[in-house]
Amino acid sequence: xxxxxxxxxxxxxxxxxxxxxxxxxxxxxxxxxxxxxxxxxxxxxxxxxxxxxxxxxxxxxxxxxxxxxxxxxxxxxxxxxxxxxxxxxxxxxxxxxxxxxxxxxxxxxxxxxxxxxxxxxxxxxxxxxxxxxxxxxxxxxxxxxxxxxxxxxxxxxxxxxxxxxxxxxxxxxxxxxxxxxxxxxxxxxxxxxxxxxxxxxxxxxxxxxxxxxxxxx
Amino acid sequence: xxxxxxxxxxxxxxxxxxxxxxxxxxxxxxxxxxxxxxxxxxxxxxxxxxxxxxxxxxxxxxxxxxxxxxxxxxxxxxxxxxxxxxxxxxxxxxxxxxxxxxxxxxxxxxxxxxxxxxxxxxxxxxxxxxxxxxxxxxxxxxxxxxxxxxxxxxxxxxxxxxxxxxxxxxxxxxxxxxxxxxxxxxxxxxxxxxxxxxxxxxxxxxxxxxxxxxxxxxxxxxxxxxxxxxxxxxxxxxxxxxxxxxxxxxxxxxxxxxxxxxxxxxxxxxxxxxxxxxxxxxxxxxxxxxxxxxxxxxxxxxxxxxxxxxxxxxxxxxxxxxxxxxxxxxxxxxxxxxxxxxxxxxxxxxxxxxxxxxxxxxxxxxxxxxxxxxxxxxxxxxxxxxxxxxxxxxxxxxxxxxxxxxxxxxxxxxxxxxxxxxxxxxxxxxxxxxxxxxxxxxxxxxxxxxxxxxxxxxxxxxxxxxxxxxxxxxxxxxxxxxxxxxxxxxxxxxxxxxxxxxxxxxxxxxxxxxxxxxxxxxxxxxxxxxxxxxx
Numbered sequence: 222x223x224x225x226x227x228x229x230x231x232x233x234x235x236x237x238x239x240x241x242x243x244x245x246x247x248x249x250x251x252x253x254x255x256x257x258x259x260x261x262x263x264x265x266x267x268x269x270x271x272x273x274x275x276x277x278x279x280x281x282x283x284x285x286x287x288x289x290x291x292x293x294x295x296x297x298x299x300x301x302x303x304x305x306x307x308x309x310x311x312x313x314x315x316x317x318x319x320x321x322x323x324x325x326x327x328x329x330x331x332x333x334x335x336x337x338x339x340x341x342x343x344x345x346x347x348x349x350x351x352x353x354x355x356x357x358x359x360x361x362x363x364x365x366x367x368x369x370x371x372x373x374x375x376x377x378x379x380x381x382x383x384x385x386x387x388x389x390x391x392x393x394x395x396x397x398x399x400x401x402x403x404x405x406x407x408x409x410x411x412x413x414x415x416x417x418x419x420x421x422x423x424x425x426x427x428x429x430x431x432x433x434x435x436x437x438x
Numbered sequence: 439x440x441x442x443x444x445x446x447x448x449x450x451x452x453x454x455x456x457x458x459x460x461x462x463x464x465x466x467x468x469x470x471x472x473x474x475x476x477x478x479x480x481x482x483x484x485x486x487x488x489x490x491x492x493x494x495x496x497x498x499x500x501x502x503x504x505x506x507x508x509x510x511x512x513x514x515x516x517x518x519x520x521x522x523x524x525x526x527x528x529x530x531x532x533x534x535x536x537x538x539x540x541x542x543x544x545x546x547x548x549x550x551x552x553x554x555x556x557x558x559x560x561x562x563x564x565x566x567x568x569x570x571x572x573x574x575x576x577x578x579x580x581x582x583x584x585x586x587x588x589x590x591x592x593x594x595x596x597x598x599x600x601x602x603x604x605x606x607x608x609x610x611x612x613x614x615x616x617x618x619x620x621x622x623x624x625x626x627x628x629x630x631x632x633x634x635x636x637x638x639x640x641x642x643x644x645x646x647x648x649x650x651x652x653x654x655x656x657x658x659x660x661x662x663x664x665x666x667x668x669x670x671x672x673x674x675x676x677x678x679x680x681x682x683x684x685x686x687x688x689x690x691x692x693x694x695x696x697x698x699x700x701x702x703x704x705x706x707x708x709x710x711x712x713x714x715x716x717x718x719x720x721x722x723x724x725x726x727x728x729x730x731x732x733x734x735x736x737x738x739x740x741x742x743x744x745x746x747x748x749x750x751x752x753x754x755x756x757x758x759x760x761x762x763x764x765x766x767x768x769x770x771x772x773x774x775x776x777x778x779x780x781x782x783x784x785x786x787x788x789x790x791x792x793x794x795x796x797x798x799x800x801x802x803x804x805x806x807x808x809x810x811x812x813x814x815x816x817x818x819x820x821x822x823x824x825x826x827x828x829x830x831x832x833x834x835x836x837x838x839x840x841x842x843x844x845x846x847x848x849x850x851x852x853x854x855x856x857x858x859x860x861x862x863x864x865x866x867x868x869x870x871x872x873x874x875x876x877x878x879x880x881x882x883x884x885x886x887x888x889x890x891x892x893x894x895x896x897x898x899x900x901x902x903x904x905x906x907x908x909x910x911x912x913x914x915x916x917x918x919x920x921x922x923x924x925x926x927x928x929x930x931x932x933x934x935x936x937x938x939x940x941x942x943x944x945x946x947x948x949x950x951x952x953x954x955x956x957x958x959x960x961x962x963x964x965x966x967x968x969x970x971x972x973x
Contacts (some may be wrong), residue, residue, distance in 0.1 A: 230752050230755075230756065232760070232780050232783065233752065233755050233759060233782060235757045235761045235780075236756065236759035236762075236763050236780075237759065239763055240759070240762070240763050242768070243763075243766065243767070250720040255695055274748065285803070296532070300748040300749075300751040300752050301744050301747065302746065303740075303744055304749065319750075321751045321754070321755035322751055322754045322755035322757075322758040322759070323754060323755065323758075323759075324758075324762060325759050325763060325766075367751045
């Protein structure tokens with residue numbers, strides 16, 4: 222899952238980015254509203270973490286502008302505990318909010334829930350045949366037995382599972398799983414897919430040659 | 439309710455109304471009484487004058503004691519149709535009535551009681567000798583006094599001799615008290631009778647009276663009517679006053695109802711004055727302007743609180759998130775060190791902010807400690823310039839101090855805090871290879887300290903807010919410089935506490951000049967120098 226963190230306080234931004242990266246997200250960052258808006262419009266993010274008090278373009282303005290073209294889930298961060306700021310943010314199209322100071326664990330949990338809901342899944346466990354994917358714990362079981370996946374492998378499984386029945390192109394995989402700083406070698410995805418097939422069965426992921434991958438429901 | 443305005447108004451209303459009614463009623467009653475008695479008095483007096491005239495016109499007679507008055511036979515023969523005082527139809531003619539019992543005679547037979555008039559037979563001071571003896575018979579020829587209306591009591595009269603003896607009375611059995619009048623003409627009330635006492639010729643005393651109980655009754659009835667009417671008017675007045683005060687107070691109640699609905703959360707609400715009277719409109723207007731000020735103050739306060747909490751929460755969030763991150767999984771020593779450094783930076787930022795907030799809070803409470811002493815602004819400027827020289831060099835900004843030593847009374851530490859802040863701003867918001875000049879000068883009674891930079895300048899719309907707390911012209915740049923947004927607000931508080939002024943003049947892309955004006959002190963030794971020169 223690929224996220225964008227828009228936060229002007231460098232130390233705080235660093236902490237958020239590190240925490241989210243460690244949780245398996247591909248994370249991009251922006252230090253002000255202008256950069257944030259530009260990135261959010263150009264890339265397909267699974268969710269945005271947005272501070273409201275931003276230089277140049279405020280969080281509210283960014284949100285309003287973004288909502289003209291995109292429905293990316295947005296979690297707003299605010300240092301004000303006044304209701305009006307949060308209400309204004311939610312009315313502008315935000316999907317959730319957190320008040321600073323916040324717990325990183327809560328931020329991660331809320332982001333996961335946001336992404337899951339935006340993909341149309343109310344439950345945090347997705348069953349595909351004998352394979353169960355727990356989005357909250359980031360664990361996968363086959364026939365009830367846990368299967369160990371690397372971070373990238375899990376991210377790929379999660380992406381395909383969340384959009385099961387839909388064709389996921391290579392570009393989409395790169396967009397969602399790799400951050401802007403990752404080297405996107407073209408055969409990296411094929412390597413991950415073959416590893417997943419070994420662990421979860423050869424029929425789990427179907428390859429559409431020249432198009433992409435799909436998990437059938 | 440005892441202290442309510444309406445009740446107080448009502449009490450005043452009742453008081454004033456009662457006074458007016460009582461005064462008016464009393465005046466009316468006494469006027470009525472005077473008129474009534476006046477008519478009677480006039481009538482009695484005219485009768486008395488007739489009697490007096492009759493007495494004067496008596497023909498002179500020889501001296502000698504006449505028969506005592508009130509004896510039967512003193513009356514002249516009645517002429518047909520003659521009408522006399524005191525006579526009622528069907529009654530015996532006055533002359534035929536039995537005499538009054540001797541005990542009811544007025545005192546006066548005793549020589550010691552003789553009080554007015556000259557002695558018998560002697561000449562009085564104002565008239566001929568009093569007719570005595572048989573000449574008294576002539577008194578009988580005093581014509582009767584005509585009767586008045588049928589409802590009025592008939593008048594009576596009596597004539598007393600100089601010795602107080604009743605000489606003539608009509609009706610003869612009338613009981614008249616003989617007293618010595620103080621004045622020649624005097625009115626008196628005896629029981630329900632009104633009498634006039636008139637000193638007649640030859641020291642006689644003429645008393646004419648009338649029973650006035652009817653008039654007294656009528657007056658009493660009038661008094662009762664007046665009181666009844668007064669009470670009724672008072673009642674009506676009080677009711678009307680209550681109603682009117684209620685109407686007058688109603689808009690006030692309306693205002694207070696509206697005002698009571700306005701709480702801290704909806705201070706934007708206003709009292710509708712469009713339908714009010716002029717006086718209340720003024721009151722409503724005053725309340726509204728007060729609400730506006732209150733709203734502004736509240737807004738400023740909540741803005742300040744929000745800003746302060748924002749400024750405190752951000753470093754707090756940094757500390758907590760970095761700690762959480764560090765504790766999430768095993769880390770290297772370098773990672774922990776980095777975390778601690780970050781936390782320290784955030785902690786220092788919070789300390790600065792808390793100190794700034796405390797300084798402002800003290801200034802707001804008027805408790806900013808100013809240790810007054812003679813301060814050389816030039817020396818302070820040099821100190822600050824030396825302290826910030828490294829920063830200036832780092833930013834490639836030239837920093838100069840110009841001017842002469844100028845002294846003012848103030849707190850050296852605080853003033854150097856102000857200057858540090860201003861110069862530090864001037865360096866931070868300057869361009870590369872820019873200049874900062876600190877100038878110290880004296881302008882009349884004022885010491886002037888100015889800090890001029892060649893920076894980007896301040897937009898005109900930002901200048902009025904420049905000294906507001908947490909105000910930032912450009913948020914991004916301020917954040918980078920680690921400024922809390924309180925610096926200029928603190929400068930202003932300190933300068934204000936010194937009784938000075940802090941002003942700013944700025945042109946976009948040319949630079950800004952901050953100017954501090956403080957009351958100057960004469961330079962020590964300057965006067966001595968001047969004196970020496972004059973010598």
